[in-house]
Amino acid sequence: MRGAELLRLIAAQVFLHATMAGMRLATPLLALQQGYSAAAVGVLISLFALTQVFLALPAGRFADRHGLRRPLALSVVAASLGAGLVLVWPVFPVMCVSALLTGGATGATVIALQRHVGRAAQSPNDLKRVFSWLAIAPAAANFVGPFVAGLLIDHAGHVPADLLSFRVTFAVMALMPVVCWLLVRSAKEPEPTPLPAGAAATRAWDLLREPLFRRLLFVNWLQSSSWDVHAFVLPILGHERGLGASVIGSILGAFAIAAAAVRLALPLFANRTSERGVILTSTLVTASLFCVYPLLHSAWAMALCSVVLGFSLGAVQPMIMSMLHQITPHHRHGEALGLRLMTINASSVAMPMLFGAAGAVIGIAGVFWIVGGVVAMGSHTVWKLKARRSA
Known part of the structure; x- marks a missing residue:
């Protein structure tokens, strides 16, 4: 393009x-x-x-x-x-x-x-x-x-x-x-992909029968949940540390700037990175940062952690999208994208309520550590991802 x-x-x-x-x-x-x-x-x-x-x-x-x-x-x-x-x-x-x-x-x-x-x-x-x-x-x-x-x-x-x-x-x-x-309105449409000969009617849920697609969706959910828990729990953690609203907002702003900056840099390294390598690195870095975050008390230390987390999570979505297009049939890309978007938005609605309830029981630090542990365990699933070009 x-x-x-x-x-x-x-x-x-x-x-x-x-x-x-x-x-x-x-x-x-x-x-x-x-x-x-x-x-x-x-x-x-x-x-x-x-x-x-x-x-x-x-x-x-x-x-x-x-x-x-x-x-x-x-x-x-x-x-x-x-x-x-x-x-x-x-x-x-x-x-x-x-x-x-x-x-x-x-x-x-x-x-x-x-x-x-x-x-x-x-x-x-x-x-x-x-x-x-x-x-x-x-x-x-x-x-x-x-x-x-x-x-x-x-x-x-x-x-x-x-x-x-x-x-x-x-x-x-x-x-x-x-x-x-x-x-x-003047965008050039790619040639439509014909349905395979003799293809039966399908449902979007059929895509979940493909193990690689299930793994990719699970990994995407892990990363999205990490993004949500940071946005939801960081203000509470900052309040517990006695930080002002402007400081907390600046820490969240640093995260957003880092997430955007890494996406500007990714095209320069596209030829030298693999999707699985980037996602695995992000998963391990995110899990480590979530374990460290609750131990920090300085606003500067939390800001540095937020920036690194922004780099880590910001790099994932382009890799997820690249793999999704390689592992799903061309004539079903829209369905696969729809299923992904539905999963992520449903998670974004439900996860804050779950985080809030968990935080009331085990504390905000416990929420960070549990999510970090789940993300770390998800690295095994990331290792099984292997992109392939689908017909």
């Missing part, structure tokens, strides 16, 4: 994903301003991920049948409609509908774009390269969306955070997906 085309697809994902990220900031703030409780706001925020759990598999199948442009067109309509509805009716029930629409559109976009760039890659090294670049898009979008929304909420109205400023914010969020469509 040419660099210019890949850059255009990355920018397209940034614009659509930024709509969800901006709405995820703006709608809770408006709901709180209207007097809704923190519990209601928590439900609102969870709705952004809910549709990605249930729509991931249908979106994957749809992408397998129709390629890139049709799924992207529907996602653009859904995301613009979601933001536009709140622009017209800025009330809580409509905010919930908007969360479902923009969240679902973002998930479908991720699947369609990942499938497209994976199909366009010419070799395993090319897979690692393109997925390293594409993995930068969510990080960029999670900065652009809230940053633009925050600026507009504070400065687009007569006074900060009045209803006019929120309406202007929602209008800008509704226009961002249109830019996404302008960027992808």
Whole structure:
């Protein structure tokens, strides 16, 4: 895939994903301003991920049948409609509908774009390269969306955070997906992969019969859970250590910057690394850091640990995506991506509740150590991974 085309697809994902990220900031703030409780706001925020759990598999199948442009067109309509509805009716029930629409559109976009760039890659090294670049898009979008929304909420109205400023914010969020469509409408579709002769009807769950796919999904879940536990438990650990909110936020920010930076560097080393080698190294480093983290009391030491963990976990997703495209049939890439996204989002919904309950019983340090032990045991599964090019 040419660099210019890949850059255009990355920018397209940034614009659509930024709509969800901006709405995820703006709608809770408006709901709180209207007097809704923190519990209601928590439900609102969870709705952004809910549709990605249930729509991931249908979106994957749809992408397998129709390629890139049709799924992207529907996602653009859904995301613009979601933001536009709140622009017209800025009330809580409509905010919930908007969360479902923009969240679902973002998930479908991720699947369609990942499938497209994976199909366009010419070799395993090319897979690692393109997925390293594409993995930068969510990080960029999670900065652009809230940053633009925050600026507009504070400065687009007569006074900060009045209803006019929120309406202007929602209008800008509704226009961002249109830019996404302008960027992808001329994208060249790879030739469709015909179904194997005599192939019977399949279900996405059939993919789990393949041991290598099961192992890859399990390893991906381990890494995603590590990411979730760090984001969820670090603020609690920092509070126990007496750190201020700005210090805790800086430590989490250092993690995010490191995760994005390693993805910028990965394409330079794609030819000299193997997927299994990177994932195994990340697994061992992550397990070690989780064992050390609860023993740290200095903010600087925790920040250093956070940076190293960001490098470790940030390197994994491009390798996972590269292997997934090599071990699944071409005509089922969308289904495989949908199954992966469904698993990760379901885990992200459930894991914080589990971590919170475990922390109340065994303490925050115990949560780190248990997760670190589980990740370390998962290294045996990582060792069994071996990528192969699938037909």
